[in-house]
Structures are given as C-alpha cells and as structure tokens.
Amino acid sequence: MNAVFTPVAARPAPHSTRGPLAWLRRNLFSNWQSGAFTLALLVLAVMYVPGMLHWAIFASVTAADADACQAARGIGACWGVVTEKHRLIIFGRYPFDQQWRPLVATVLMMALLMASCTRPFWRPWLAALWVVVLAAAFTLMSGGVLGLNKVTTDQWGGLPLTIMLSSLSIVMAFPIAVLVAMGRRSQMPAIRTFCTIYVELIRGVPLISVLFMASFMFPLFMPQGFSIDVLVRVLAGITLFAAAYLAEIVRGGLQAIPKGQVEAAQSLGLSYWKTQRKIVLPQALALVVPGIVNSFISIFKDTSLVTIVSLYELTGALGLALNSDANWRPFKVEGYLFITAIYFVFCFAMSRYSLWIEKQLNRSKNR
Amino acid sequence: MSEPIITFSKVNKWYGNSFHVLRDIDLTVTRGERIVICGPSGSGKSTLIRCINGLEEHQEGSIVVDGTEISDDIRAIEKVRREVGMVFQQFNLFPHLTVLENLTLAPMWVGKTPKAEAEKRAMLQLERVKIAEQAHKYPLQLSGGQQQRVAIARALCLTPKVMLFDEPTSALDPEMIKEVLDVMIELANQGITMICVTHEMGFAKAVADRVIFMDQGQIVEQNKPHEFFNNPQSERTKDFLSKILGH
Numbered sequence: 001m002n003a004v005f006t007p008v009a010a011r012p013a014p015h016s017t018r019g020p021l022a023w024l025r026r027n028l029f030s031n032w033q034s035g036a037f038t039l040a041l042l043v044l045a046v047m048y049v050p051g052m053l054h055w056a057i058f059a060s061v062t063a064a065d066a067d068a069c070q071a072a073r074g075i076g077a078c079w080g081v082v083t084e085k086h087r088l089i090i091f092g093r094y095p096f097d098q099q100w101r102p103l104v105a106t107v108l109m110m111a112l113l114m115a116s117c118t119r120p121f122w123r124p125w126l127a128a129l130w131v132v133v134l135a136a137a138f139t140l141m142s143g144g145v146l147g148l149n150k151v152t153t154d155q156w157g158g159l160p161l162t163i164m165l166s167s168l169s170i171v172m173a174f175p176i177a178v179l180v181a182m183g184r185r186s187q188m189p190a191i192r193t194f195c196t197i198y199v200e201l202i203r204g205v206p207l208i209s210v211l212f213m214a215s216f217m218f219p220l221f222m223p224q225g226f227s228i229d230v231l232v233r234v235l236a237g238i239t240l241f242a243a244a245y246l247a248e249i250v251r252g253g254l255q256a257i258p259k260g261q262v263e264a265a266q267s268l269g270l271s272y273w274k275t276q277r278k279i280v281l282p283q284a285l286a287l288v289v290p291g292i293v294n295s296f297i298s299i300f301k302d303t304s305l306v307t308i309v310s311l312y313e314l315t316g317a318l319g320l321a322l323n324s325d326a327n328w329r330p331f332k333v334e335g336y337l338f339i340t341a342i343y344f345v346f347c348f349a350m351s352r353y354s355l356w357i358e359k360q361l362n363r364s365k366n367r
Numbered sequence: 368m369s370e371p372i373i374t375f376s377k378v379n380k381w382y383g384n385s386f387h388v389l390r391d392i393d394l395t396v397t398r399g400e401r402i403v404i405c406g407p408s409g410s411g412k413s414t415l416i417r418c419i420n421g422l423e424e425h426q427e428g429s430i431v432v433d434g435t436e437i438s439d440d441i442r443a444i445e446k447v448r449r450e451v452g453m454v455f456q457q458f459n460l461f462p463h464l465t466v467l468e469n470l471t472l473a474p475m476w477v478g479k480t481p482k483a484e485a486e487k488r489a490m491l492q493l494e495r496v497k498i499a500e501q502a503h504k505y506p507l508q509l510s511g512g513q514q515q516r517v518a519i520a521r522a523l524c525l526t527p528k529v530m531l532f533d534e535p536t537s538a539l540d541p542e543m544i545k546e547v548l549d550v551m552i553e554l555a556n557q558g559i560t561m562i563c564v565t566h567e568m569g570f571a572k573a574v575a576d577r578v579i580f581m582d583q584g585q586i587v588e589q590n591k592p593h594e595f596f597n598n599p600q601s602e603r604t605k606d607f608l609s610k611i612l613g614h
Binding site: 258260261263264265266267268269270271274278279282283286361363 | 420421422441445446448449451452453455457459460461462463472473476477505518521522525
C-alpha cells in the first residue's frame with residue numbers, strides 16, 4: 001500500500017436559514033407543543049394586555065387632582081399621587097426648601113458609582129476620589145458649614161438614603177468579606193474559628209434583628225453621654241450582615257482555585273499576600289461575579305428594612321408620604337408601582353453591569 | 368564542579384501519622400550537576416524535589432540549599448524559592464494572565480524589576496524556548512507543549528541556580544513531548560543545575576550526570592546513566608527497568 005494522505009480543504013459551514021419566517025418557525029413553532037404554547041400565550045396577551053394598558057395609560061389621571069382620581073378609581077390609574085407626592089417619596093423628611101442638597105449629593109454619588117464601574121477609573125486614585133466625593137456629599141446633606149442649615153441624619157430620607165446606605169455598605173462589606181473568606185481557609189485555628197463564628201452568627205439572625213440591635217440595644221451598652229449617630233450604627237449593621245453572606249460566596253470562589261496555582265506562585269517566591277492578591281483572588285472573584293452581584297442587589301433592596309428603625313429611605317418615605325394624607329392614601333398601589341420602577345432600574349442596571357464584567361474577565365478563557 | 372549546592376541529610380517525611388514517604392534520604396547535588404530521578408509511582412520522588420523549595424515540609428533531618436537551611440522560617444524558604452525554579456506536570460500557568468505577564472510577575476513583584484526591564488528579559492526567555500510570538504496570548508490558547516515551554520521560561524525568569532522538573536512531560540501528547548525535551552536538553556547543555564523527575568529514559572541517557580532510582584521512600588540505587596542502564600545493581604532496579612524499557 002502506498003496511500004498518500006491528502007487533506008480535505010476546509011469548507012464554509014452550510015448556510016443557516018435566515019429571515020423572520022424562519023426565525024418564527026425555529027423559535028415559536030418548532031413542534032406542536034411549542035406552537036400550542038405560543039398560541040396560548042398570544043390568547044392571554046390579547047385578553048389582558050389591552051385592559052392593563054387602559055388602566056395604566058388611557059384612563060389614567062396624571063394631574064395632582066384628588067377628586068379626579070377618586071372618580072377614576074377602579075377604572076384608571078391615579079398617577080396624580082406621584083405628581084403630588086414625588087418630592088416627599090424621593091427625598092423623605094428632608095426639609096422641603098433644602099431638597100436641592102440631597103439632589104446634588106445623589107447626582108455626585110451616582111456619577112462616582114458609574115465612573116467606578118468603567119475601566120479608565122480603575123486606578124489607585126479612585127480611592128481618593130471616593131473619599132472626596134463622599135465627604136462632599138455628606139457635607140451637603142448634613143450642612144452646618146458654608147452657610148448651609150444643619151440637617152440631622154434622622155431627617156435624611158428617600159432615594160438619597162437608599163443609595164447612600166447600599167453603596168457604602170457594599171463598598172465596605174466587600175473587603176471585609178474577602179478577608180473573612182480568606183480567614184476561614186487560614187492555617188491558623190484562632191483566625192479560622194473567629195471567621196467561622198462571625199459568619200455563622202450573622203447568618204443565623206434576620207437583618208431586622210441586626211438593625212434592631214444596632215439601633216436600640218447598642219446604645220444601652222455604651223457609657224453615658226457617649227453616642228454614635230443612628231445612621232452610622234445602621235450602616236455598620238448592614239455592612240457586617242452583607243459581609244457575612246458575601247464572604248461565603250467569595251469562599252466558594254477561593255475553593256475552586258486549583259492547589260497548583262498557589263504552588264506555582266510559591267515556587268516563584270511570591271509571599272502569601274502577593275499570591276492571594278495577584279493569583280488567587282483575581283481568579284476566584286472572577287468565578288463568583290454572578291453570586292456577588294446577586295448579593296449586591298439583595299443589599300440594595302434590603303436597605304428598605306431600615307424603616308423599622310425610623311430611617312425613611314425610599315420605601316419608608318412612600319409610607320410617610322401617603323399614610324398621613326387621607327386624600328391620597330387610597331392610591332398606594334400607584335405609589336408602590338412608582339418606587340418599584342425605581343428599584344427595578346437600579347437592579348437591572350446592576351445585573352447588566354455584571355454581565356459586562358463577566359465578559360471582561362473571561363477574555364482569557366476564549367480560545 | 369564538586370561544590371555542593373543541595374544537601375539532604377537523614378531526611379524523613381511522613382504524610383499524616385502513618386505514611387512514611389521519605390526514609391533516611393541522604394543526597395548531595397553539586398553545582399551544575401544534572402540528575403534524573405525515576406521510580407514507580409508513590410515512591411516519593413516528587414515529594415523529594417518538592418522538599419527542596421519547601422512546597423512540602425520534612426519532619427526529620429536537614430535540607431540545605433545554597434547555604435540556606437529549609438526550616439519553618441518562611442523568609443528562608445522564600446529566599447530559596449527565588450534561587451530555585453520549578454516546572455510542574457500540570458504546567459500551572461496563571462490562566463488569567465497573558466504569557467508575558469506570567470513571566471514578568473515574579474521579577475516585578477518579587478525581584479522589584481521595573482516593568483520595561485522585566486518584559487525585555489521575559490522576551491529573551493521566550494525566545495530561548497522558541498515561543499516569543501505567543502507572548503500576548505493567554506495560556507489556555509496554547510497547546511500543552513507550548514504551555515510547558517512557557518512554564519520553563521517563567522521559571523527561568525528569576526535566573527535560578529537550580530531547576531526542578533516534576534514529571535514535565537507526563538501530561539503531554541506524544542507529539543509534544545519532544546519539543547519540551549529539546550528545550551530541556553538545551554538548558555542542560557548550558558550548565559544549570561537540574562533535578563528532573565521523569566520516565567523519559569532517552570533524556571536521562573542524553574544529558575544526566577547521574578540517575579537516581581527510588582522505591583518506597585528510599586534511594587535504592589544511583590549511578591552514571593551508562594552504568595545505571597547497562598549494569599543495574601539491585602534486583603528492584605532491574606525489575607523496574609525491564610518494565611519501562613521492555614516494550
């Protein structure tokens with residue numbers, strides 16, 4: 001046998017069917033079950049979507065007119081409640097004529113958060129930028145200097161408070177979580193035990209009880225005349241709570257890193273901390289981005305629990321705005337839909353950002 | 368040539384309480400010597416070389432590497448690690464860093480070399496293992512043989528005095544073994560001290576100054592390659608050689 005090996009030349013892949021009809025057939029009517037399901041959904045949409053649109057848009061009242069709203073009850077939505085109360089919902093009990101201050105502070109914070117999410121800002125000076133912006137926002141909110149009236153923290157509220165509580169607790173909880181996760185894997189029994197107890201204790205109680213303790217019990221243990229602002233105590237409570245959950249997510253990532261990675265780094269003479277920082281953590285955190293962002297979204301929504309200790313963030317401010325006003329109290333549903341939309345925008349932005357981050361981090365895995 | 372760089376004296380190591388993996392190891396490696404260690408799996412050969420840079424700790428006896436004793440002192444171990452390069456069976460490249468970043472990591476973060484200088488030297492090492500054109504790819508984009516050559520270049524970047532190879536070709540496809548062995552042979556010919564755990568007997572014959580045979584945690588026999596292969600002393604060595612050379 002004198003066979004000659006002749007390689008077959010590479011050919012392009014066969015053309016896939018394109019066009020809207022082909023798309024419909026492939027995705028909606030690929031077999032009879034799928035077709036029946038598509039039709040059933042269509043029927044449901046035809047039955048209910050027009051009614052919803054009628055209620056939400058065509059028969060709705062957008063003017064801040066309580067009588068018109070009463071007249072339209074059960075027929076159309078009363079967006080007038082938002083028109084009338086939006087400043088109270090968004091800024092809570094903050095003095096009405098001073099509300100430009102939380103507005104500017106929130107815009108600053110949002111700009112900072114968005115900038116921190118982009119690559120050009122991932123530089124060492126970002127930390128300094130955070131300190132400057134936070135100091136500016138805090139000064140604006142609390143006043144007492146530069147001719148601004150003093151506004152105590154128990155008057156802060158609404159969306160600014162939600163954003164401030166969640167972003168600060170996320171930013172502070174994350175490094176704590178990384179240290180605790182590393183601590184739980186430490187060779188040193190004292191550190192390992194301490195971190196395990198911390199995580200198990202915090203996970204064993206609901207956030208509400210942590211907030212209660214921070215708000216009502218903590219001051220009882222402090223010496224007379226010594227007090228820490230309730231906002232700071234609550235912030236610390238949320239941070240410690242979030243850190244325990246985040247720590248377990250990070251630990252999951254740490255455990256997925258093969259031992260060989262650490263050995264390779266060690267064999268090159270890298271110290272423990274440098275090995276963690278340059279080799280283990282970048283890979284471990286990249287693995288658990290979905291879990292981390294999940295936790296961030298949770299924290300953002302969990303800040304609504306601070307109402308329980310009389311801090312009126314977005315959800316609390318809505319109750320504050322409507323409960324005391326008999327004219328508008330019946331239209332709570334519309335008010336809740338309004339803040340639901342606000343929560344959704346933030347949470348959706350976070351989850352889209354997490355997808356982008358995953359794509360950035362997975363570049364090394366694309367063959 | 369006769370100056371010792373690594374000395375094992377009466378080294379013993381146990382895994383847990385029961386498994387005695389290294390038993391009374393005495394071994395002296397001189398500067399520039401090229402040693403091949405072979406033996407059945409579980410004989411302790413990987414453990415032996417992993418003790419040299421402190422990846423495994425021994426419980427009895429002493430190991431001195433270039434004047435520094437391996438002990439509990441992490442600074443002593445880190446000093447030794449800077450002088451001893453290691454290549455692993457599973458390559459252990461850092462998948463989140465490019466090939467070039469894999470090479471510059473230790474010089475920049477351990478050796479405090481400026482980035483530009485570290486990159487220049489890294490490129491020289493990559494040329495040495497004939498893979499410079501892949502510098503900006505990620506490890507998982509390379510073949511196994513290429514990855515192992517990058518791993519060798521990475522270990523060379525700290526200009527080590529000793530190179531340890533832990534079964535460097537065992538995880539490779541047959542067609543890629545040769546490209547890695549060629550690099551190792553070239554390295555051996557440049558006079559670096561090498562200790563290599565391998566079953567590539569062709570490599571042992573070509574470059575080794577000494578072949579060591581281990582079984583059950585002990586050094587059974589050691590000799591020049593020619594003597595070792597043609598005139599093995601112990602029955603255990605003969606048996607082992609007949610199995611790995613017999614087909």
